[in-house]
Amino acid sequence: MVNKVVDYMKKWNMIEEGDVIITGVSGGADSVCLLHILNKLQKDDSFSIIVVHIEHGIRGLESELDAQFVENLAMEYNLKYRQYSYEVRKIAKEHRISEEEAGRKVRYEAFMNALHEFKANKIAVAHNQQDNAETMLMNLFRGSGLQGLGGILPVRDQIIRPLLCLSRKEIENYLKSEGVLYRTDKTNLLEDYTRNKVRNRILPYITQEINLRAVEHMAQTADQMREVYQYVEEQAQIAFHNCVQLKEGIVEIPIDLFHKENNLIQKQMIRLAIQYLIQQLKDISSVHINSIYELTLKSVNKIVDLPYSLVAQRSYKSIIIMHKQNLRKEKVKKSEELNIIIQVPGTYQIEDDEIEIEFSLIKEKNLKKNLIIPEKTYTKWLDCDRINSALQIRHRQPGDYLMINEKFGKKKLKDYFIEQKIPREDRENIVLLADGSHILWIIGYRISEYYKVTNTTKNILKVQVNGGNIHERRS
Numbered sequence: 257m258v259n260k261v262v263d264y265m266k267k268w269n270m271i272e273e274g275d276v277i278i279t280g281v282s283g284g285a286d287s288v289c290l291l292h293i294l295n296k297l298q299k300d301d302s303f304s305i306i307v308v309h310i311e312h313g314i315r316g317l318e319s320e321l322d323a324q325f326v327e328n329l330a331m332e333y334n335l336k337y338r339q340y341s342y343e344v345r346k347i348a349k350e351h352r353i354s355e356e357e358a359g360r361k362v363r364y365e366a367f368m369n370a371l372h373e374f375k376a377n378k379i380a381v382a383h384n385q386q387d388n389a390e391t392m393l394m395n396l397f398r399g400s401g402l403q404g405l406g407g408i409l410p411v412r413d414q415i416i417r418p419l420l421c422l423s424r425k426e427i428e429n430y431l432k433s434e435g436v437l438y439r440t441d442k443t444n445l446l447e448d449y450t451r452n453k454v455r456n457r458i459l460p461y462i463t464q465e466i467n468l469r470a471v472e473h474m475a476q477t478a479d480q481m482r483e484v485y486q487y488v489e490e491q492a493q494i495a496f497h498n499c500v501q502l503k504e505g506i507v508e509i510p511i512d513l514f515h516k517e518n519n520l521i522q523k524q525m526i527r528l529a530i531q532y533l534i535q536q537l538k539d540i541s542s543v544h545i546n547s548i549y550e551l552t553l554k555s556v557n558k559i560v561d562l563p564y565s566l567v568a569q570r571s572y573k574s575i576i577i578m579h580k581q582n583l584r585k586e587k588v589k590k591s592e593e594l595n596i597i598i599q600v601p602g603t604y605q606i607e608d609d610e611i612e613i614e615f616s617l618i619k620e621k622n623l624k625k626n627l628i629i630p631e632k633t634y635t636k637w638l639d640c641d642r643i644n645s646a647l648q649i650r651h652r653q654p655g656d657y658l659m660i661n662e663k664f665g666k667k668k669l670k671d672y673f674i675e676q677k678i679p680r681e682d683r684e685n686i687v688l689l690a691d692g693s694h695i696l697w698i699i700g701y702r703i704s705e706y707y708k709v710t711n712t713t714k715n716i717l718k719v720q721v722n723g724g725n726i727h728e729r730r731s
Contacts, residue, residue, distance in 0.1 A: 257422070257430050261293055264421040268410045275303040276376035277416075278367055281329070282309065283322040283439035286382035288329070289427045290419055292436055294380065295333045307337045308370045310363050312344040314355070315443065322439050336374070340366035356449045371414065383408050383417045386424045389474040390454045399541035401527065402485040407478035423471060492524035500529065506578040507532055511552050514575070523549055529577050530566065539563045551575050571679035594687070598647035600640075600717065606649065606687060612722045613649060613689075613699075620714040634722070636697050638707040640715040645692040651684055658695045658704040669695055676701065689719060 265271055279294060281287040294305055307330040311323050323339055330337035340362075348358035367379045388407040395404030410420050419427065431438060447453050462470045499513035507529040514522055526548050531537055540563060547560045551570040560568045568577045596604055603614045617640060656669035673683050689697040697703045699721060709716055 257426055258293055258296065260421060261418050262297065264410070265416075265418050268416075270411060270416040270418055271297075271303055271378070273302045275378050276306065276374060277303060277378045277380050278306050278308050278370045278374065278376045279380045280310070280363065280367060280382065281307050281326045282441070283325045283329075284382075284441055284444075285427055285431060285438045286384055286387075286419060286424070288436060288438040289422075289431055290380060290382040291329065291333070292431070292434065293418070295335070305333075305335050306370060306374045306376055307333075307335050308366060309337070309339045310366045311339060311341040312359055312362070313342055314344055315441075318442070322441070325439050338370055338373070340369065342366075354449070356451065367415075377414065379415045381415060381417055382419050384419045384422050384424055384427060385471050385475045386455070386459065388420060388478055389459060389471045390451055392474055392478055393454050393458060394450065399543055401523070401542055401545065402481060402488060403537075405478070406482035406485050407475075409482070420475075488520055488524050491518075492521050492528060495521055496525050496528045500525070501574075502532065505533065505582045506576060509575045509577075511574055514552060526577075530562070533566060533577065533579065534564045548575065548577065569681070571681060572677040573679065576681065594649065594651050596649040598649060598689075600647075604649060611687070614720045614722065615647075616718045616720075618716040618718055623714075623716065635718065635720040636703055637709050638696055638703065638717040638719065639709055639713045640717040641713070642707055643691050643696075643717070644694075647696075648690045650688055650690055651686065652688060653693070655693045656688070656690070656695055657693060658698070658702075659706040661705055664706055669698070672698070 271277070277294065279287075279291055281291050291305070291307065297303075298305055307326065309323055309326040311319055313319065315322075327337050327339070342362040344355055344358045344362060347362060348355045351358065351361075353361075367381075370376065371379060392405060392407045395407075398404070408417060408420060410417050444452060444455070447456060459471065467473065495517050499510055501508040501510075509525065509529060514525070517525065523542075523545050526545050527537060527540070530540055530544075544560075544562055548562075548568045551558055551560060551568055552575060554570055558570045562568060562577075565580045566577060567580050567583060568575060569583070570576075594606070598604070598615055600615045600617050603612060605612055652669055657666050658669060658672065659665060660667045660672075669688075670683075673686075678686070686701075687699045688695050689699065691707075694706070695704055696707050697719065
């Protein structure tokens with residue numbers, strides 16, 4: 257059996273010469289087996305072991321006896337020993353998480369502390385095939401994606417799992433043959449935790465009633481799923497970097513480029529977007545991924561709420577995934593801040609948009625006959641005598657409108673934006689030249705028909721925009 261473990265470690269390149277390995281030992285069969293095998297191997301290979309035990313403060317005397325047992329084992333093997341103690345129930349209550357999750361959190365916190373304290377470079381933990389099968393089933397029940405169905409990784413960052421190739425029965429038989437004692441954690445027999453229910457009820461039923469080698473077959477399937485996931489992940493990363501736009505707290509996925517990808521790649525791109533925003537995928541299930549995917553097939557402005565205070569929103573051309581506080585923060589800020597009263601002549605800087613707007617007046621006596629008014633430029637020529645109020649540069653406000661034809665038919669600014677398919681998240685940021693509620697010019701788009709220069713125009717207001725990257729459209 258030791259050879260089987262050695263071959264598995266070589267396959268995954270788990271241990272190299274000079275490694276200092278933090279080895280988590282609870283005192284149970286799995287971790288004692290791991291320590292026993294690594295202790296044997298270190299005599300032949302040049303790596304060293306640090307024994308770390310985490311005391312959870314839950315089982316009273318039993319927990320203290322476990323700690324003493326592990327410390328004695330470390331002394332027997334002449335290995336360095338370090339114990340970390342936590343009050344897991346208190347931590348679970350403070351962080352509003354389960355005791356199971358809190359226990360996992362403090363274990364890996366302790367391992368990382370030991371890693372730095374002993375200048376180690378690897379952490380060995382004792383997960384086996386049954387742990388892998390339990391994880392696969394729990395992920396499946398939660399609606400996990402491909403990655404979850406790959407179970408527990410043999411190697412992840414600095415963490416190695418040398419016993420992942422062994423069944424629990426192999427481990428117990430090995431310890432018996434070697435005459436090695438271990439402790440039994442009675443809480444593993446209780447069904448207070450979800451994993452214990454899977455371990456004590458579901459897996460025994462599967463192996464006894466369906467297939468004796470079910471756990472072994474699930475381990476093989478996990479290996480295959482990891483290979484599939486690795487390929488999908490690589491392709492999704494390429495697609496993600498080629499088409500996704502990243503901002504602080506916001507990910508924007510253009511729908512046209514998104515739909516060019518395979519359905520499997522599309523959904524992995526969504527996972528990558530969420531991972532970019534919250535640095536994890538815990539509690540993100542296929543239900544959440546599918547709800548975002550379905551936004552690409554729905555109408556504009558639909559919103560999906562997600563865990564971790566995220567939202568996904570459909571715009572005209574993209575799916576935007578962001579933190580909730582970003583949904584309107586930028587819009588409100590800009591709408592409130594931009595409000596400039598214009599004097600003619602004059603030049604005004606719009607810092608947010610990096611543009612300069614210059615105003616000048618051409619009086620009747622200076623007008624040329626048959627003056628041609630150019631189109632599709634960043635200069636607009638407007639009938640100055642039709643302006644009723646003090647001119648303003650601002651963002652949109654309730655009641656804004658413009659006139660869209662020669663009969664001076666009114667259209668609400670909101671309706672114009674919708675017709676032009678201007679994304680909702682962009683509307684608040686468009687710079688407007690306003691005469692009260694009447695919009696002379698939606699800068700970058702069109703002017704109101706009412707202010708167009710005609711044969712009866714006497715004085716012309718010339719407005720020129722310089723700089724920025726406003727997309728000019730025919731007025």
